[in-house]
Each structure stands twice: as structure tokens, then as C-alpha cells.
Amino acid sequence: MSQARQHLAEQLAEAVAEGLRADLKHQERALLVVSGGATPIPFFQALAAMPLAWERVDITLADERWVAEQNSESNAQRVREHLLQGAAARAKFVPLTAATETPEEGAAEVGRRLETLNWPASVVVLGMGNDGHTASLFPDSRELALALTTAESVVAVRSPSQPLPRMTLSADRLHQARRHFVHITGEEKRAVLANALQGDDARQFPIRAFFACPLATYWAP
Numbered sequence: 001m002s003q004a005r006q007h008l009a010e011q012l013a014e015a016v017a018e019g020l021r022a023d024l025k026h027q028e029r030a031l032l033v034v035s036g037g038a039t040p041i042p043f044f045q046a047l048a049a050m051p052l053a054w055e056r057v058d059i060t061l062a063d064e065r066w067v068a069e070q071n072s073e074s075n076a077q078r079v080r081e082h083l084l085q086g087a088a089a090r091a092k093f094v095p096l097t098a099a100t101e102t103p104e105e106g107a108a109e110v111g112r113r114l115e116t117l118n119w120p121a122s123v124v125v126l127g128m129g130n131d132g133h134t135a136s137l138f139p140d141s142r143e144l145a146l147a148l149t150t151a152e153s154v155v156a157v158r159s160p161s162q163p164l165p166r167m168t169l170s171a172d173r174l175h176q177a178r179r180h181f182v183h184i185t186g187e188e189k190r191a192v193l194a195n196a197l198q199g200d201d202a203r204q205f206p207i208r209a210f211f212a213c214p215l216a217t218y219w220a221p
Ligand SMILES: O=C(O)C(O)[C@@H](O)[C@H](O)[C@H](O)COP(=O)(O)O
Pocket: 035, 036, 037, 038, 039, 040, 062, 063, 064, 065, 075, 126, 127, 128, 129, 133, 134, 135, 136
């Protein structure tokens, strides 16, 4: 891990903790939405070390791969291993999977579970892929248009570029949050973001759906 990436993770953790604290001053519980993939791991570790009323924090994911938590592809496993540690283990984690074979069959159950949380989220931390996807809003997915427009909280999605089916929070649900961050590293993602910033069509680069939120960009080489 480069020093710049480590600093980035720590600075993002400070900003996220600050957002949660601000909301916890006037509400009983605050909701944090985090992303999966590899980039967030040092951020999870830095955030877990932040002084916070963790017992009043709910955490869920922007998206999940449809696998058991024991599978190394599971985003929930990353959250449990790297974020729900120490004092942060007192937070309540709400996963996006169900015991059904497919995400299409599990969507209603996951949706009901999410309705027990305190929306809108205080903070959403997005990631971004090299195709401009964020959460599981993939440019080549048949469910993209639905996920970008539905008022439902979650959508089951499949993408020809992805080996596993997914569950994603809808753009609308992510949008409603009070604070939005995107956490990305490396030259390739910088170029993708620069490209995405040139236009507006979210079907081409789904990250565009969040530019106007506004979206605070945390990037390091
Ligand atoms: O489950 C996932 O894969 C995600 O939540 C996804 O949207 C991720 O944020 C990007 O694909 C970037 O992933 P990396 O951080 O691994 O590059």
C-alpha cells in the first residue's frame, strides 16, 4: 500500500466519521452505505479506528455479489473482516443477500430488511470500475435503466462482464443520501473519471448519475 493511498483512506475515514457524528447529534441512528471491491479495505480499517457512537450506526452495502458470506467474493465478508472490528463491531450491519438461489428471488426480502433502516443515509461511499460502473450499475447490464430510474430500494442485476449476479441499491436510494464520496485509486480510474466528467449520459458511465449530488472525489495515484 503506497503512503498516498493510506493517507487517502485515513482522510476519507475522517470525513465519513465527521458526517456520521454530525447526523448523530440530531438523530438516534445514522446509516452508512459502503462499497465492496478491493479499494475500500484500508478505508474500512481507518474508519473502524475512529471514535464514534458505533452502537448508533447502521451499515449496509451499495451492492453485493450473490454468494455466501464465506466466499472470498463477498463484500459482506470484507465489511466484517475490516470494518466491524474493535469498537466498530457495535455497529449494526445489514447485508444485501438472502438465502434464495438468485438475487431476483431475494430482492423483495432484502428490500423489506432495508426498510427497517433510517433513510436517507448519512453517507454513501461509492467505488468505481474501469467501465465507469458504480455500485452494481453496470453500463452493459440489461437492468441498468431500471436501476437508474426505479423508486425501489434494490434491484437484482446481471452483467455480461461479471461472473456473479448482483444486488444493488438503486440510484434513487443512493442519491437520497446526505453526503456522497467516491473512493478511487490509480491512473486508469483517473482517466475513466476524467472521461466521464466530459458528458452526462449515465447509461454510458453510471458514475455520472452522482456527479450532481455533489460527489466528493477521493483519489490517489
Ligand atoms: O462489489 C463491487 O465490486 C463494488 O461495490 C463495485 O462497484 C466496486 O466499487 C468497483 O467495482 C471498484 O472495485 P475495486 O475497488 O475492486 O476496483
